[in-house]
Amino acid sequence: MCGIAGYITAHALPLSELKEIARRMTVSLVHRGPDDGGIWVDEKPGVSLGHRRLAVLDLSALGHQPMISADGRYVIVYNGEVYNFRGLQRELEDMGHLFRGGSDTEVILAAVVEWGIQEAVQRFVGMFAFGLWDRTDRKLYLVRDRLGIKPLYYGWASDGTFLFGSELKAFRTWPGFNNPVNLEALALFFRHNYIPAPYTIYRHIRKLPQGSILVLSQCDVADRNVKLTTYWSVEDVWKQGIREPWCGTDKDAADTLDEALGKAVRMRLVADVPVGAFLSGGIDSSLVAALMQASTTKPVRTFTIGFAESEYDEAPHARAVAKHLGTDHTELYVTPRDAMELIPKIPTLWDEPFADSSQIPTCLVSQMTRDHVTVALSGDGGDELFSGYTRYPETLRLWKMAAHLPGRIRRRAAKCLCMLSPEVLDIIGMPLRPILRRLGAPGPTGRVLHRLGELSGPDTFGEFYGWANSHQLPPGGLVPGKDGVSPAFARASGLDKTPWSAMSLLDLITYLPDDILTKVDRASMAFGLEARAPVLDHRVVALAAGLPAALKVRNGERKWLLRQVLYRYVPRDLIERTKMGFGVPVGQWLRDPLREWAENLLDEKRLHRQGVLVSDAVRCLWTEHLSGRCNHQYVLWSILMFQAWLETWQ
Template sequence: MCGIAGFLQQNNNTVGLEALRRMGRSLKHRGPDDEGLFIVDARRDHQGDFMQSQGTVGLAQQRLSILDLSPKGHQPMSDQARETWVNFNGEIYNFWEIRRELEDLGYCFQSRSDTEVIVYAYRQWGIACLERFNGMFALSIWDGRRKKLYLARDRLGIKPLYYYYQEGNFAFGSELKALREYPYFEAEIDLESLYDYLQFQYVPTPRAIYRNTYKLTPGHYLALDLAGGLEERCYWDPIERFRSLSGAGQQLSEAEALAQLEELLQSSVRYRMISDVPLGVLLSGGIDSSTVAALMQRLSDRPIQTFSIGFSEASYNEAHHAQAIARHLGTEHHELYVSPREAQSVIPQLPLFYDEPFADSSAIPTYLVAKLARGQVKVALSGDGGDELFCGYTRYDWMRRFAGLGRVPRPLRQGLAGALGVLPPKLVEQAYRLVRPITPEKLRVSNVAEKFAKFRGVLGSRELIELYPITVGIWNRPELEALLPGRDGPDEQLAFYRAFRAVPQAELMSKLMLVDLVTYLVDDILTKVDRASMAVSLEARVPLLD
């Protein structure tokens, strides 16, 4: 795991070595173990000098050493001819299989790192090598022979990658803070992104909070050269994958499907246990993280380390569930109870972690459990992704129930929503506390007043695609239009709307999970896990997203 940054100039500008160094060092929390730089003026013969004072191409690396802790794992890394340079953040879990294939083709390796496998995989197969990688990654490849720069992001967006492009000035980084060190970066707020943030509680891909600044879409790569222009291509699309697999599991019995699932999960966990440093599990006590912990313990010859945090407020505390799982599995369990003051002390740090607006309050406990884990291990597995794959969110069941509301005349629903709007939030909370003990577990919610307000918005919705953003956001459309007047409405090109309409015949629950897979998972859940873990130099791995 690392922090990467760099630039390419398609105009007459150059960037200095010290500016590149600042871009890299802004990401030192992501990789405190080592740093590396590559900078050349690619318009001229640099005669083997890869650390020039000014350049048109530059790569910066901050390394968190996980595999091959020796200097041989130093990045940016090149081939022996010093023509192909790779700057890499993440892990390629099947790198040994790819390495053996490359060795059979005559390639020789100097290290045990997966980065070197990327170098020679590119030399052998070009950018099509991305299709062979099983892992989480954000990477850049400078092809010195062709004078071409590639940027790529893993299939589901586990690792972040931002870029800025304006009038021939191009820069990229693992986080926005690296771009702010780029001398030609202009930090202008994008009001369209602000509108989307107020709707979704995060800035959705491909946008970022600044103008001319973007998140690279998962499963995509960029290609650009000195001559100008930028090309983005897709090498893997979850929507197309969903279409191709629809109905594929219908020939399996339940027992066969369960056996295949267990085999896949165990294989995925085994891959993510490959490490030259200590590792553990972030254990909430829920089904997803407990499954990961159980499989990891099965594959380990000693008690694994598990980590959880607790709160004195019973409605927020899940530590007792984690304790029970840890006892059952026989893990070496670490637990920290957090006071309200300790939780509040994290809030001023959040802008430093996220760089752009981010409103998921679970960013606080995620950071705290990552900090706890980092005291003992350098790598931690988590159960993230399970809700999107196995229909885990309460809102899925509510959506199924609300889907039938379309049969009720809209004026009648709007009238009911208006009548419910006169109820004070405190009265709603008091009433819910009375009925909560008899409410089915899967329908119980926290922040009931907020959920009640969303329910009123749902009642007035015209169609399902209009209804779902209400369940994941805070502000409804009239409120958004009052806050930021002049916006015509939602951007239909966002992945949320594209995914919803791309599979019109899909069963409702499958459609909702697919939408979350390409939106909420990428820009909320995985963003939160990456920033929280990287803030304390902890590598987080997500085996459910193999």
């Protein structure tokens, strides 16, 4: 795993300055690649590529980047792993290609020379993001892996220079970067805890979508004319699976999944450095650890963290699974003080607002893990592929209730509820208060009714899912004149009759890449740890796409098929428990150990001075939370993460 950066500029700059700018860009990414670094500059076209290396395969200097192809045509900077590189290398050797070292980077270059970039990336099995400069055609190619496991940003500085990199901090080193905050993206952030692709916090910078190739000719830089193509679409794969579902027996499905996951895990054990696994004791991480242990006679290294608060503490469950599997297990208990020490670093680690509070334990477990190994396997992707989230049945239940009302009546009711303030709805809805409480509706009656208004508007299930799983914000939102849900949720159109598949697909194109994978990448790379996700092997994804809902959810049991595979390795009684997630008690901490820090960032004068957020709305949320009348921990954490980011970078 590594960090990459580069640029194309039309400005005539001396070679020394081009090199110095490239050096600064790569230095900002040194945490991603502490083992080595390099830059490549071509003065005449004003092109530079920079790289920071975390050595995992071929630890020698023969793996140094930027790397030039054997024919001299291509220069590459590459982040990630192509797990099938040895098989590709043998195939290329049979075609006459010669290799100096043992890195997958050299194989990528030879594959592009032999097959061209489009066909080459179709052959790669792995996680990757790379920039490739074609010295003959003077074109830059940016490529991101199928599921968006590895990050890649691109865009323009205020002077028209094209920039790209693994993280936004590299962009800020460009002289006169001057990119204004994207208020539309900020409004989306407050809805979702993350900024959905292709947006970023900066108006002129974008995330390269998963499974995409960007092409930019040197002559098109001034016109900002980039060409984006999709070489692999999870949307197409998922919809094909719905059209052509699995038709075998339950046992055949379990056998096939066991084999596919086992192969994916074994491919991700290839490394010239120590490899371990994150273990929470849940279904996904336990299965990955079990398949790892089944692949070797030596004890696998596993790692977990725990909390003093029992409702968040998964360490005892992980310990029991580790004992059964015979792994070499390490655990760390987290305190509010550990969180306090980490929180000031969060804006620097993520370098755009990001507010999944499990970023804290993910950072801490990554830091601990890096003390022992360089590579760690995770169970990420299991919930999305095999319908594991508790929100799936909850959302489906709400959708069925809403669907009983004709669309016209539902939309009119929604409009009326959203027009009235929660204060007015609190008075009008007083007779409904006992009913809503019996149903377990959280918060004041007015807020609940306003939320029902939001949920009654969408006509399609995909849009409904987007609203149902976003934060309820104060009327008018937190960003003046900006409010909404990611347009990506409209991409599930036509899947209203298969809602379980629709929810999984929407998470695969939004929540997974923009929240889960972003969280794990930044947290692990902050400490020079490479995280690998075998469940997200694209062949496993294709298999999961074709599995009917009855194989994923049966008798109310989610991830049914995945459980059947796991029970072959781990007894049922070690796994069967309520899903906890990987969260932290932010709501409690904000009222006690983190209160002073939060008060400072939410100070009314500070909010007025910054002039970005609606200060009255922010202060109202904070006051309600402190009083204990409402638990606004999620939206407050989003506000605090933005405020901390603003203080750090603006």
